[in-house]
Amino acid sequence: MSEEIISFLKSKFADSIIEVTLEDRETSLTVKKEKFCEILSTLKYIGFNHLSDVTCVDYIKEQEIEVVYHLWSHTKKLRGNIKVRISRESPSIKSVVDLWIGAQIHERENHEMFGITFLGNPNLSPLFLEEWEEIPPFRKDFNAREFVRREYYEKE
């Protein structure tokens, strides 16, 4: 994202943008949860038409989960990462399926791995794991090594 786009966003959503890091071709924006959907749809409208990925990061110390939307513009040839922090206890966030159909599968994966509810996503059924009963496995308090020992070495 160029500075032009940042200033445009700032003029529209002044109090929702918390932090901006501007790099050569790639910009990261940390935004508030309340307005992130509007910011994403504005960005889509001005040309960021490709949702590359949805990443979740579990910050266990802060008791927060960060959801990152990676955007790419085929016309402007620019990349943008929109970060939203949500609470770790019963995390939920609005789905962006209405903006990009491709977001459905990314959100489904993140629902399985982090236990985040994406409100408005039509299908959040398990994707990779079968009959999973533990806490979501990519969270920081899930110990994969201990799980493997318990499940495959000690269990008869």
Next chain:
Amino acid sequence: MKKNKLEEREITPEFLLPFGPQHPASGHFYASIIIDGERVVELNPHPGYLHRGLEKLMEYRTHVQNCMLVDRICILDPFSNEIGYVNAVEKITGIEVPERAKFIRTIMAELGRILSHITWIGVNSMALGLDSGTRIAWGNRERIIRLNEIITGGRIYPCYFTVGGVRRDLPQGFKEKIMKELDYVEKQLNVYDSLVFENEIFIMRMKGVGTFGAKEAIALGTTGPNLRGCGVKTDVRKDESYEAYPMVDFRVVTMKDGDAYSRALVRRGELAESISIIRQLLEKIPEGKFRVIIPSFMKSPKGDTHFCCEAARGELCFHMVSDGSPNPYRVKVRGPSFSHTLSEFPYLVKGVNIADVPAIYWSLDPCPADMDR
């Protein structure tokens, strides 16, 4: 609803047909297809046969150890995964890589692309019943794998790139060895043309099948050769040039129809482009150091970074978060096959004949290992 007297079960017009997970049909991937007569009503993908939780495993290992783990993301295209990972680490730590290492990495990444595309010719021919194409392509793949072994020491998993450069220098007489194989592959391209790409069966099975427009393709998350088959001129190697790509001249191959045949022709065109890229790089490769030595338990500064590269199948991104320890705090891999198989494939097969399902599936060039991670 009629009742079948023999089995006492309801006969409905719809029928559930399993696709996969045996290897020749689909790779390690299972999809349940609901069919009505010969038409596909709905396809539900069920991935997970190759899920290893690589992203979680990386959190337990150091950056240098992870270079070996990322190979396993996509078996057919290991160099692209390595290039993405080491670049993400170098971006977050600010390590400068010697010029020679950049050239070596680019050469190997392009060899990996040739390897992947040739394998694709093989499996796609297999899906369409063109067995001679399969045999010849897999035979040629073996020659490039041997070249891999000579240069890196590993056949399928090279573990060649490391943070700060490559693990060892190119062997003596590498130019002749690589040139010989390139000449051979270039000669074989004509064989592929006559056996596969200009084959009437291939054209009839692929043309007009699995068509989508550029707008739909972008909304579904398509990247790489599949998107270039819809006429969108996009390539991470050109748009966000990395490694030695700014120093070479190449064409972004595009086709405008957006069907399975255009996607096939894009890959055919990319084979020729990759050969030309490697030739240019071999001419220009500088002398000098091939790696900078970094400590094994190198700590990376706090923060996050995002690096994208063009794998053989499309856009491959690494999002890395670091908390200041030698291990990454979180790595997210965006594999190209994830969207290709799980969001485009079900979309494209709606309403087609069941015989077209393997043709559409393989025209997207999916890699189940990359999809599951």
